[in-house]
Amino acid sequence: MTDDPKGDDPKGDDPKGDHPEDDGPNWRPQTLAAQAMGWTDETTGAIIPPIHPATTYLRDADNAYRRGRMYARADNPTYDHASDLLTALEEGADTLLFASGMAAATAVFLALDPGDHVVVPKVMYWALRAWLHDSARRWGLDVEGVASDDLAGLAAAMRPGQTKLVWLETPANPLWTVSDIAAAAQLAHAAGAHLAVDSTVATPVFTRPLSLGADLVMHSATKYLNGHSDVVAGTLTTARQDALWGRIRQVLVQQGGILGAFEAWLLQRGMRSLFVRVEAAAASALALAHRLAAHPRVAQVLYPGLPDFAGHQLAARQMRGGFGGMLSIRVKGGEAAAVATAAKVRLWKRATSLGGVESLIEHRASVEGAGSPVPVDLLRLSVGLEALEDLYADLDQALRAAG
Amino acid sequence: MTIREPIPYSDAKLRRILASVKTIALVGASDNWNRPSYFVMKYLQGKGYHVIPVNPRLAGQALLGETVYGALQDIPQPVDMVEIFRASEAAPGIVEAAIAIGAKVVWMQLGVRHDQAAATAEAAGIEVVMDRCPKIEFGRLGGELSWSGVNTGLILNRAPAAPTERHRKERPLPPRNLEHGFAIRAIHSGAAPDPTTGARSTPIYQTTAYVFDDVEHAASLFNLHNFGYIYSRLTNPTVSVLEERVASLEGGRAAVAAASGHAAQFLTFFTLLEPGDEFLASTNLYGGSLTQFGLSFRKLGWACHFVDPKDPENFRRALTPRCKAIFVESLANPGGVIVDLEAVAAIAHDAGIPFIVDNTLATPYLCRPIEWGADIVCHSTTKFLAGHGNSLGGAVVESGRFDWAASDKFPSLSQPEPAYHGLNFYETFGDFAFTTKARTVALRDFGPALAPMNAFLTITGIETLPLRMERHVANAQAVAEFLEGHRQVGWVSYAGLASSPYRRLAEKYLPKGAGSVFTFGVKGGFESGIKLVESVRLFSHLANVGDTRSLILHPASTTHRQLSDQQRLAAGAGPDVIRLSVGLETVDDLIRDLDQALAATAS
Known part of the structure; x- marks a missing residue:
């Protein structure tokens, strides 16, 4: 097919093309991301991976599948580009792509057995919290909520031999509670449990949970990994190929919450600019946090980068190079003032989700409803890539107009 | 180059030749990098063939890393195939030399053909290909020609393999190329x-x-x-x-x-x-x-x-x-x-x-x-x-x-x-x-x-084109027949109707149906045309044709509005003209929709 016939095995040694780290220097994460692992197509030389809509793959005449792929529910070459890159960025052993962040997160719990004890944070992404306290319990998991930033409380919750999973989310949505991954890993492992971390907000730009001792890291890839508010996706990355990972893969393939090929392709496209996007958003978030803290209509700013934030010292140790692009403000005047502020913005978009290039504002308490730990005067801010002055000016006029 | 019907060599024969020969003497090799013979030599070298250039004008010189010989007889080693890159008239002499040096194949380049020389070669036990380019045939059989949008005639249920790839199991090809439906x-x-x-x-x-x-x-x-x-x-x-x-x-x-x-x-x-x-x-x-x-x-x-x-x-x-x-x-x-x-x-x-x-x-x-x-x-x-x-x-x-x-x-x-x-x-x-x-x-x-x-x-x-077109023309025929009998319709121009002046040409050129885009005239002219396109509920009013959905357009007020009245009439887009693109929906529903919209033009 090419001018350089490649011997008998059409796959060669490396089924996924040329990876620069295989024989080159140890490329830095920014380099790996920008080039999506330096992949090129051996058939055509294409420098961008093709989108494989194929649902099925050829088998050989003797019924073997020497190319390694059989059916696109289990795998798809288009997945490899996003998953290999994320595995490298998270310093893990393998990554699976899911149809959504919820599909990824619930797959971890569904890989456990009924009766297993799991420890989860009280402050966490509300949809997963709702699922854990309803569906997971009905399915038979023994779900225990703790204040995950309280190590003594976390230690007390552990039941050696019975606790199978500790779940952390740090910083945790939408109060941005920071939890100690390394300490939690020690506690979990001492009890014979796995530690899984939802690192959606931190992203691999600022935190590598697996290198701190976690066993699994989960992302709602809808957010920063894709970054353009045009893909719903989730990921899990494992520190090692173990029995739990095998069961998680089984949950994915058998329950079928797989990502579409086009979405996987968009995801690898979005991840190429991960570092510049996340670093820019975090720089703007930090500046906004400082300025809003001094705003007369703001009662409190919740942001791990502020020195007076409860988890700041831990965040400064655990997060490298920044504190993320998410912050929340509590508006003077209570719920009415908060809702009125969100109503008055012109540039910020009133919408749920986070981590996109456009800045979003949301009154979380009205979304999360009963049982939410979120104060009613809280507005969640997802800082995008717009000019900082425009973002601040718009919030400033909205806060004043609402006051 | 004169156009003749190409000789229908089977893919099996061409593939066998290209897979079996290793040394090719290229008679008429040019040292000009912009000449076809240079293209062919360079390409075949890249595919692993040993190509020996023959050209008396360049004898003794080097061309693409090979010594050029003045004549086939001067080549000191066995030659599997002689490629003739010369005018057809030169073929008999080259064939004689090819027989003398024991070549197994004589291949005459695209545009080169000499049936008598071919017969001489075949009588001497030499296989002959005429009026074909080995570069193009190699690229065609190996799938590369597809990259240029060329119709290779291949229908494959596995990835294409170059004629030199031998790692796959032998799959016998039919002695004559098959026609595919x-x-x-x-x-x-x-x-x-x-x-x-x-x-x-x-x-x-x-x-x-x-x-x-x-x-x-x-x-x-x-x-x-x-x-x-x-x-x-x-x-x-x-x-x-x-x-x-x-x-x-x-x-x-x-x-x-x-x-x-x-x-x-x-x-x-x-x-x-x-x-x-x-x-x-x-x-x-x-x-x-x-x-x-x-x-x-x-x-x-x-x-x-x-x-x-x-x-x-x-x-x-x-x-x-x-x-x-x-x-x-x-x-x-x-x-x-x-x-x-x-x-x-x-x-x-x-x-x-x-x-x-x-x-x-x-x-x-x-x-x-x-x-x-x-x-x-x-x-x-x-x-x-x-x-x-x-x-x-x-x-x-x-x-x-x-x-x-x-x-x-x-x-x-x-x-x-x-x-x-x-x-x-x-x-x-x-x-x-x-x-x-x-x-x-x-x-x-x-x-x-x-x-x-x-x-x-x-x-x-395109995978469903045959199925869709069958339904498109069946629906169009039914809609056209309905319109022809409607009192609000002045005329219908559909070549599938017995009344059409194009019926004879349609039977010759469009025997499976006269398409699904046609026009009719609504009584009441320009105003009725606008009323009609605004009254339909299933047909979509837009400027396209060939959709699964049925489409309707009043050309005089849209696609043809930039033309003069005279041009509009010449193009069949007068003031009363309505264009339909009949889609794949249930035809009874389409007819009912047109019926109620036509009734609205009368009110």
Whole structure:
């Protein structure tokens, strides 16, 4: 097919093309991301991976599948580009792509057995919290909520031999509670449990949970990994190929919450600019946090980068190079003032989700409803890539107009 | 180069020859890097053949790393195959020498044929191939020619393998090449399983560029010495599947895709015409084509003379010395006019110019203009080929039968082309020279390339073309018959009706049905036309045709509004004219919708 016939095995040694780290220097994460692992197509030389809509793959005449792929529910070459890159960025052993962040997160719990004890944070992404306290319990998991930033409380919750999973989310949505991954890993492992971390907000730009001792890291890839508010996706990355990972893969393939090929392709496209996007958003978030803290209509700013934030010292140790692009403000005047502020913005978009290039504002308490730990005067801010002055000016006029 | 029917060598024979020979003596090797023999030598070397150049003028010199010999007898080692890159008259002498040195194969280059010399060689136990290029045949059998949108004739259920790849199990090929049915080609042509992954569906190569193996590889691609991908403005693996598929369905040699039907027409005429050239076109064309040809092309120095196609002889009468082509729509939009293709083709060929047919509304399922003498077929693939109203695109197909060198009318094809470093396209690429030049000059320099995602959606649409067209024409026939009997309808222009003046031509050129786009006249004129399109509930009021959905348009107030009253009437777009594109819905519902909307025009 090419001018350089490649011997008998059409796959060669490396089924996924040329990876620069295989024989080159140890490329830095920014380099790996920008080039999506330096992949090129051996058939055509294409420098961008093709989108494989194929649902099925050829088998050989003797019924073997020497190319390694059989059916696109289990795998798809288009997945490899996003998953290999994320595995490298998270310093893990393998990554699976899911149809959504919820599909990824619930797959971890569904890989456990009924009766297993799991420890989860009280402050966490509300949809997963709702699922854990309803569906997971009905399915038979023994779900225990703790204040995950309280190590003594976390230690007390552990039941050696019975606790199978500790779940952390740090910083945790939408109060941005920071939890100690390394300490939690020690506690979990001492009890014979796995530690899984939802690192959606931190992203691999600022935190590598697996290198701190976690066993699994989960992302709602809808957010920063894709970054353009045009893909719903989730990921899990494992520190090692173990029995739990095998069961998680089984949950994915058998329950079928797989990502579409086009979405996987968009995801690898979005991840190429991960570092510049996340670093820019975090720089703007930090500046906004400082300025809003001094705003007369703001009662409190919740942001791990502020020195007076409860988890700041831990965040400064655990997060490298920044504190993320998410912050929340509590508006003077209570719920009415908060809702009125969100109503008055012109540039910020009133919408749920986070981590996109456009800045979003949301009154979380009205979304999360009963049982939410979120104060009613809280507005969640997802800082995008717009000019900082425009973002601040718009919030400033909205806060004043609402006051 | 004169056009003759190619000798139908089987793929099995060509593959066996190319797989068995190792040493090739190339008689007539040139040291000019821009000559076809140089292309062939360099390409075959790259495929692992030992090519020994023979040329008395260069004897003793080195060419591409090999010593040139003055004659076959001077070569000191055994030769498996002798390739004749000389005029046909030289073949007998070279065959005698080939017999003397014990060659097993004599291969005469594209355009070289000598039946008597072939008989002599075969009597001596030598296998003979004539009028073929080993580079093109190697590339065709190995799948590389597909990258240029050439119709390889291959239908594969596994990735293509080069004729030299021996690691796969031997699969005996039939002694004669099989003809494949239309529906087979609609699904398979151009699309083999992905060699890297085995993926059965065509990947969407959403990439802009392609990695070169090395500088030498890059140079050989830019010089067109090798087939391959450079940049997606020129070629793209997903787009080339579409190109080969459309070429195959039309029975053409090769195709080039474009971003839209209009872009396809631009590529066609830019490849044919010089400033000051002229061409003839039917007056019954899509309104956008009338504007493109009559106004925009004029700014490029090309004059279009419009001709009423109802009498084919009108074209002969309108010819001028600088006319370089005749262009018609096989089934005209919007009037449902059918042109007598065979008669117009004869007039074009008498004048030594190509006959171009826009086959958008008929599709190759209903009509294949090349079978009636067309040399070039244009498509807006946006319409029935893609078929779902979700992707724009265009395509140009060449028959491979037009002799560009028969006159001096087409210097940019038959003589060295300054826009491609003096390459002679016709001499080098033969029966796919036109699309190669359209791609490497017009597409390169003007850039209306088709997006890979649109190509993917279009090839997926084409897979069901035969099924969709059957239903389209059945629904259109029923709707037309209903309208003809409606008291609010003045006339119906559908060639499938017994009352149509085009009924005879439809039976000849469109035996499976007269398409699903046609016009009728609503009583009450312009105002009733507007009332009707605003009263329908199922038909969508928009300016497209060839969708799964049924569409309705009042041309006088939309697509044809930029034309003069006279042009509108000539194009069949008068004030009372309503155009329908009948879709795939339940036909009773469509008829009921038109019935209630027609009733509204009467109130």
